[in-house]
Amino acid sequence: MATKTFSTVAQRRIQSELNEWLRSPPEGCLLESCEPMTSWVVLMQGPEGHGRLYADEVFRVKIEFSEQYPLDPPEVIFLSPAPIHPHIYSNGHICLDILYSGQNGGWSPALTMSKVVLSLRSMLASATEKRKPPGDAEYCARVGNRSPKLSKWVFEDDKV
Template identity: 40%
Template sequence: MSSISTRRLQKELKEINNDCPQGIALVKAEDFETWYLSLQVLGESVFADETFLLKFRFDNQYPISSPSVTFVVDEHFQAPLHPHVYSNGHICANILGDGWSPVLSVTSVCISLQSMLASCTKKERPEGNDRYVMFAPEDPKKVDHFSS
């Protein structure tokens, strides 16, 4: 991990620990490569009372390059049924690809995803979900689908 990445992630971790936005909680951050945060949608929503787990993976180019962000899908958690979230947890959001800016942070990504879920009116998977999941690599950054 580069010193720039490490310093930035140390700063973000301190901010998350001191003043995390409502509905977002740090679950695990043992290093500067992988973090887990829980996410709840605030207010009335089709996702009321549901909690999701996000996995952030950082490379040594962060914050110049975006983190790899997915919803965790395992025996305890599922990806939300949303038109921009595949059943394997991959998220189709511009800010995680071409729309990424180094001024964005882990917290701002979480808030954007909260907003994306809060504005959803119908629980459904993206078109082509089954085909996408069948061929998608583990790392969503290796797929060029963010601008769709």
């Protein structure tokens, strides 16, 4: 596996976000590891409150920064076992526009990992039922463990 060469901008930005996270972590989230600094694992508590489907659950989210971060989004996936959610595939891939750049993606360099994980918690909080996405088994069989950034996502459902 080739060693990634991170731009100076990427290194400074990741270090800055890491420092900010350690000073003021996002609600319900704990940084489990950040070794190397370009690969984070976050423990995410399911949102609490009345009617919250994931209130007693804890999930692990892996964040792999790209060499051109923040111009290029990081790879963000749920580690196994992934939440059962209409926008989260069994292999941990997440159908959420802010995680992707390109034609349909909503990634912005202004986003931080704190904002991303809060968006993931919000996505969990807004779910009305636990169910897998349509075509989950077929998608997982087709893409395996390759990067979700290589998938062609269609973002049409903003109700979950």
